[in-house]
Amino acid sequence: MTQTPREEMTEYSLSALLTPPESPAEPEDFDAFWRGTFQEFGAGAVAWELTREHPETATHRVMEIRFRSSADEHATAFVMRPHAVTDARRGLVVGHGYGGRTGPDVERVPAHTAAIFPVAPGTHVGTASRFPAPPDEHVLAGIAHRDTYSHRFSAADIWRAATILLEIVPAVAGSLDFSGGSFGGGIGALALAWDTRFRRAVLDVPSFGNHDVRLSRRCTGSGEAVRRHLRDHPEVRPVLDYFDAAIAARRLRIPVHVSAAVLDPAVDPRGQFAVYHALPGPKRLGVRACGHLDGPLGELSDRLALQDGMDFLALPDERVI
Template sequence: MTHSPPETPPEEMTEYSLSTLLTPLDPPVEPSDFDDFWRASFEEFGTGSVAWEVVQEHPETPTHRVAEIRFRSSAGEAAVAFVMLPHAADVTRRGLVVGHGYGGRTGPDIERVASDTAAIFPVAPGTHIGTSSRFPASPDEHVLAGIEHRDTYSHRFSAADIWRAATVLLEMAPSAAGALDFSGGSFGGGIGALALPWDGRFRRAALDVPSFGNHDVRLSRRCTGSGEAVRLHLREHPEVRPVLDYFDAAIAARRLRLPVHVSAAVLDPAVDPRGQFAVYHAVSGPKRLGVRAAGHLPGTVGELSDRLALQDGIDFLALPDDRLI
């Protein structure tokens, strides 16, 4: 009788003690030209006007008009975003750019948007199924697209489109310029950490279970997230490892001076908790930590953790300035 070998588990369900996670790891070594690279990227993609057009009106809410737009992506192609604008322009007090997890999005997250807030929900290049792109939609392929060089890596353009989405939103709702915030989770949290240090228009940020923090840690264990595709790819192509250092959310977070709320999980099969906490530890400006029991888990526990973290981020962005510390 022959026996099939046992399957390798797709992830290590490692749960870390909070005391361990609250002890900062040695920070990742950063490229000497990290700042130069990102400042040049912002100059290329984050300044100037951005072409956009409304392509479809969606059902409105009691407080907002909702529309789907196309805007010119940093990748040189059409990008999709969903916009929510208050019915009465004179009530707009805040702006919000919302990143998404791997898997893209098909509409706005209406529950995130307060009545006085204009919001834009950009879809990262390649992740909108209905739009052609040079980047593949599959997370395991998207995370490897262009990884051969820092200038061509997909994450560079995902971060740059956060800047461009902000430009579009502020053109549509200029009164939001004084209080422009960012919110993003998982892929979107890591991309936000990469994008925000270079764009002085943002006031605050909420990062939930942020990915791409401390690649040395991220690549040290199996996972169910996109990091597994990168880990396996590096076995065959170790020469691309230095590229990832330009897209390390924990390195970028050292440059974050704006107030930041980080929700980090002690248990997460997709994004290593140590990498999430590395992003929190690296933030150099005012910061708050929300500790999640779990991240990226299906079922009741995961859903509850997601809801609580979402509300924590919403509450943080709504705080008066004198209550941030």
């Protein structure tokens, strides 16, 4: 496989990646900050309304809804609910990559699962937001302070999406899972540590793991915009420690499946594996040949990781550990 220099920069041996790195230092008030954020945005009811019915599938009704974001603006989500609500056995909140989303990923949702696909603030085309949609701009929005950073609201909207899904399909309480990749995987790690409603999680090529590593080399992803921004604004570096997926992962106690790549030009593999190594609870690792690559190899790797994660969420409880 022909690789560009940037791709070669972010390929590592599996043996090196399987060696746990030195844990990143964390702010003393990391827990207090996130618990306060959850109390502010994740507890209580969430206002929402149905805006559009999408074509149904053989097993699900598909809805587009508008809800009140933690950013105090309109946000969009897509909901898939079994035709018979009584058929719902599991719930699923699905995060997305920095490409955003324009609809639900139907293939992710088994027949007996109710799912919600929230769109992160600023990333839905046609929904007004103070956050810009382009990844290189969104990743810098509000970065001057931890309270205003875009990632804080993206994580908080995962909680709000869970609240909406449990209102629509109450039967899935106790069987609520999360799945997210890249941007969505990193945001998921930040959100899951503080919300006890989740049962399991799948994090695919998760971003934002160990910022010291993430900032040490150039990449083709949003991390490059952050690395360049810090050259002129080094004073914002401490803010990123509150949004480090590897630090947040230390708090996770639910079973987690991580798919991590040995080659990835957009998200440094060392950061992906750092999220896995930080998990103290039950965990599984799926090793991908590559992540964030176009072409047949990248597409195959994506499909295999997707199926791997779906299989993990479908396992009986006694087989998870």
